[in-house]
Amino acid sequence: MASAYLSIEQVGKSFTRGGSTTQVLADIDLKVGRGEYISIIGHSGCGKSTLLNIVAGLTPVSTGAVLLDNSEVNAPGPDRAVVFQNHSLLPWLTVYDNVRLAVDKVFRGRKSAAERHDWTMHNLDLVQMAHARTRRPSEISGGMKQRVGIARALAMEPKVLLLDEPFGALDALTRAHLQDSVMQIHASLGNTVMMITHDVDEAVLLSDRIVMMTNGPAARIGEILDVPLARPRERLDLVADPTYLRCRAAVLKFLYERHRLVEAA
Ligand SMILES: Nc1ncnc2c1ncn2[C@@H]1O[C@H](COP(=O)(O)OP(=O)(O)O)[C@@H](O)[C@H]1O
Ligand SMILES: [Mg+2]
Known part of the structure; x- marks a missing residue:
C-alpha cells in the first residue's frame, strides 16, 4: 500500500443522548494511500456515516485523531468534499451556479472570474452535465443531481473525496452509468476516495480495498x-472473472456471517 495520506488513528465515537451514552465506533485504524479508492461497507x-462525518470534520471524535496530508482534521474544509446520497444542491440556483458557488468560495482571490467560469464548465463537462447548466435542480433527474453534486465536489479540488x-x-441503470463516470474520473484525476456503500458489487467494482465493518x-x-483487479475495469467482463467473484463472495460471506450474529443475539 502507498504511504498514508489519510490516516484514521484509533478513532472512537460515543454519542450521549438523554443521559445515556452509546459507543458507535471503537478503535478504528485505517491508512489510506494517495490516489487510493477505499470503500466502507457494513450493515445499516x-x-x-459517522466515520465519514468524522473525516469530513462534521462530527468530532471522542478518542483518537484523523490526519490528512499530515494535518489534523477537526473542522470541515474544502480539502474534504462530501457527496451525500440525497443531493444537497440549492434549489433556487441553476446547475451552473450550484457549482460556481463552491468554485467562488474556494478559488476567489486565486483564480480570475474568467478562470472560475472555465473551471466550473470544466467540472460540469467531467460529469457530462454542461448541457444542463441553466436548469434548476427540480428540472433534472436524480442521477443528474448526483452528477452535479460530484462536479461541485471535484471543483473544490479536494484532497479526499468523501x-x-x-x-x-x-x-440500477443510472447507478451503473454514474459508477462508470466515477471510475473514469478516478482514472484520469487520481483522486483519493472514501466511499460508503452497502452494495457489494459496487464496492468490488470501484475499490482498491474494501473495509468491512462489524455491527x-x-x-x-x-x-x-484487497481487490487486485486491473484497471480500467469493465463491468461486463467482470461478471465471470474469478478474482471478481472471489472478492464478491468474501464480502458477502463477511456481511452474512455478521448479520447472522445479530439475529442470533
Ligand atoms: N448525532 C447523533 N446522536 C446520537 N446518535 C447518533 C448520531 N448520529 C448517529 N447516531 C447513531 O450512531 C449509529 C450509527 O449511525 P450511522 O453512522 O448513521 O450508521 P450507518 O451510516 O452505518 O447506517 C446509529 O445507531 C445512530 O442512531
Ligand atoms: Mg449512513
Missing part, C-alpha cells in the same frame, strides 16, 4: 479486502 446503523452512498437512491454498537473494522 453500524456507524459508516462519498456517502452516492448512488443509493438511483435506479454496532462499538463497531470496528472487521476485515480489509
Whole structure:
C-alpha cells in the first residue's frame, strides 16, 4: 500500500443522548494511500456515516485523531468534499451556479472570474452535465443531481473525496452509468476516495480495498479486502472473472456471517 495520506488513528465515537451514552465506533485504524479508492461497507446503523462525518470534520471524535496530508482534521474544509446520497444542491440556483458557488468560495482571490467560469464548465463537462447548466435542480433527474453534486465536489479540488452512498437512491441503470463516470474520473484525476456503500458489487467494482465493518454498537473494522483487479475495469467482463467473484463472495460471506450474529443475539 502507498504511504498514508489519510490516516484514521484509533478513532472512537460515543454519542450521549438523554443521559445515556452509546459507543458507535471503537478503535478504528485505517491508512489510506494517495490516489487510493477505499470503500466502507457494513450493515445499516453500524456507524459508516459517522466515520465519514468524522473525516469530513462534521462530527468530532471522542478518542483518537484523523490526519490528512499530515494535518489534523477537526473542522470541515474544502480539502474534504462530501457527496451525500440525497443531493444537497440549492434549489433556487441553476446547475451552473450550484457549482460556481463552491468554485467562488474556494478559488476567489486565486483564480480570475474568467478562470472560475472555465473551471466550473470544466467540472460540469467531467460529469457530462454542461448541457444542463441553466436548469434548476427540480428540472433534472436524480442521477443528474448526483452528477452535479460530484462536479461541485471535484471543483473544490479536494484532497479526499468523501462519498456517502452516492448512488443509493438511483435506479440500477443510472447507478451503473454514474459508477462508470466515477471510475473514469478516478482514472484520469487520481483522486483519493472514501466511499460508503452497502452494495457489494459496487464496492468490488470501484475499490482498491474494501473495509468491512462489524455491527454496532462499538463497531470496528472487521476485515480489509484487497481487490487486485486491473484497471480500467469493465463491468461486463467482470461478471465471470474469478478474482471478481472471489472478492464478491468474501464480502458477502463477511456481511452474512455478521448479520447472522445479530439475529442470533
Ligand atoms: N448525532 C447523533 N446522536 C446520537 N446518535 C447518533 C448520531 N448520529 C448517529 N447516531 C447513531 O450512531 C449509529 C450509527 O449511525 P450511522 O453512522 O448513521 O450508521 P450507518 O451510516 O452505518 O447506517 C446509529 O445507531 C445512530 O442512531
Ligand atoms: Mg449512513
